[in-house]
């Protein structure tokens with residue numbers, strides 16, 4: 001949600017990565033069968049009719065209700081997001097009373113902070129829907145009254161302008177309403193979340209207080225945009241989904257027409273960052289800011305379902321194929337790049353990736369909609385992967401700590417979570433925490449769905465549900481310890497005997513394919529066994545679009561037994577994912593596993609997971625809220641002896657579910673380990689640089705210069721890259737790094753590995769570089785007799801020279817004009 005991470009390609013992503021979308025090949029698969037109708041041909045069983053009675057999701061929902069909800073409501077006050085509404089209301093009142101010139105400065109950081117209030121209201125409404133709570137309901141009405149007071153008489157609602165009307169209170173805000181919305185004003189983004197909240201609140205409580213605020217703003221949108229002008233492509237999508245919900249709730253077709261208008265407005269001169277590079281029907285690849293993208297594709301699915309334009313479906317089907325075929329992390333996370341919080345290029349899937357929690361949530365929304373359109377289980381397979389892994393990692397077991405990025409590897413100390421090491425209680429840009437709140441509260445709505453004479457079972461979790469099918473209410477029960485165990489016992493209870501098809505999702509992982517593409521494969525691709533019984537008798541059910549279909553006359557008390565074998569699977573990545581070349585990951589059922597240092601002698605360095613290693617699942621009720629861990633025998637650890645040679649020792653390893661990492665303090669973490677000793681990356685032996693005091697001419701916030709002496713040196717341009725240091729946003733001119741030694745050292749060489757993010761950001765190789773040394777008299781002098789100062793990308797560049805006695809060594813570099821520069825590693829050799 002944050003517009004652009006502080007990194008080399010800030011603001012540049014859209015401009016630098018242009019290509020002819022129309023030239024793209026078509027979709028990976030044919031577009032799903034499309035029924036032009038009044039809405040999705042498949043309708044979810046609403047979350048209000050589904051309850052989880054025990055197990056993982058029951059526990060997580062309990063924590064969500066008991067901890068996350070009050071915590072988030074509290075944060076609306078302490079982070080002053082609600083105060084913005086009070087300040088806007090104050091100015092409305094004072095100006096109406098004739099106090100010209102009265103205005104307030106906003107008390108939070110970003111103009112989109114209003115949206116956090118709406119998302120918390122939506123999450124709270126979802127909680128209320130399943131658990132009536134008069135006190136909470138009254139608290140919401142109080143908040144809604146504060147929102148209403150900040151709404152301008154003509155319906156406009158955007159606290160940052162209302163409290164500071166004479167001039168924009170932020171550079172993102174235009175002089176006039178909406179004019180900077182295609183950029184970063186987020187006026188329509190805020191409204192999109194308002195509409196989702198207003199509908200949820202009305203459905204939960206019957207109160208129209210928030211919905212009326214929504215409709216007043218929608219009438220304003222109708223007046224401002226209803227005649228097709230101006231063409232505004234919302235800079236951060238979500239208003240499209242919000243308007244579709246508003247249409248469903250009210251039946252007013254103007255809101256659906258507006259949703260379509262905002263979709264059609266795209267592709268008129270904007271960039272890829274906000275998916276404004278091409279008309280939506282011509283887009284074929286996932287590009288730009290990943291949350292924006294996934295919200296856009298979800299909105300396109302809604303409008304396609306409600307209006308029946310197959311071109312929309314063709315576009316999102318192709319884009320989905322691009323993501324699942326080339327841009328999906330094993331954890332189901334998407335949006336690999338920190339720069340621009342964006343989708344990367346095809347196969348750009350680094351382990352130290354971004355994968356914003358909100359991007360995972362948008363991906364859940366999008367996959368669920370693709371399923372509702374098509375009835376194909378592959379979308380719910382991907383949904384399940386994201387749900388159990390890359391989404392669930394976003395919140396702590398305690399319910400009050402959150403991840404913004406969700407990487408697949410962590411060094412145990414970097415402050416990579418928007419300035420925090422480990423999960424944080426809240427963020428300046430706090431899109432993720434309330435997004436987790438609302439998804440967990442409404443999770444039941446993704447478990448079942450109905451269509452004519454079909455009942456779909458998409459998620460397996462212990463609980464109960466009521467589904468409307470064939471004119472009667474059907475009561476369903478599920479007993480299972482999924483995802484730790486694949487035994488599922490379903491009770492099917494129609495009020496009177498009824499013939500329909502029960503469609504049970506047989507997950508892709510059961511069928512031997514981790515994802516519906518060739519992006520990841522199991523080393524042993526044999527399908528795992530699964531069996532199905534009805535009332536104790538084996539049934540051979542046909543598989544249709546990934547569902548086992550049992551069509552029969554069902555009677556009260558019918559029992560279905562589905563058993564999915566859950567072998568531990570070794571996963572390999574596609575050969576084009578350079579960051580996992582030679583590496584292996586473990587999965588079991590829908591759960592991706594990871595290794596934390598604290599279970600593995602404190603360090604993950606040098607670990608090898610060979611093909612013959614014995615891997616056993618062990619359920620541990622007292623660990624991490626109750627999880628199945630994997631105990632691994634037959635692994636190895638490679639280490640470097642003092643003389644530099646390599647030693648191998650046997651290692652016994654423990655893996656935990658990825659989503660549960662970082663719940664026991666800071667520790668290194670890695671999903672992927674080397675599959676053989678030659679794929680291990682060990683730090684170089686220490687040099688005199690390792691212990692020297694490092695100085696730099698400049699380092700921006702969050703950039704850690706110490707990585708240049710951590711011993712991680714890429715060996716070639718396809719190596720799995722360690723972290724870099726760079727001088728961005730400094731461009732042109734001269735910058736330096738220096739090593740100050742504890743005592744004078746005889747220095748005879750240095751090795752540098754240069755960083756460039758050409759094609760993504762604004763770092764290039766430097767124009768020139770040189771070494772200086774501080775002699776014993778304390779003077780800085782050029783190092784004499786240095787061999788050629790070569791400049792090559794991502795491989796060690798070594799220089800040698802006759803030994804000098806140095807108290808310190810300095811590396812000076814001349815930056816290319818209009819570009820910055822950086823490096824991975826700078827090591828120093830001392831003369832014997």
Ligand SMILES: [Zn+2]
Pocket residue numbers: 001356357358359404430431432433435
């Ligand atoms: Zn977020």
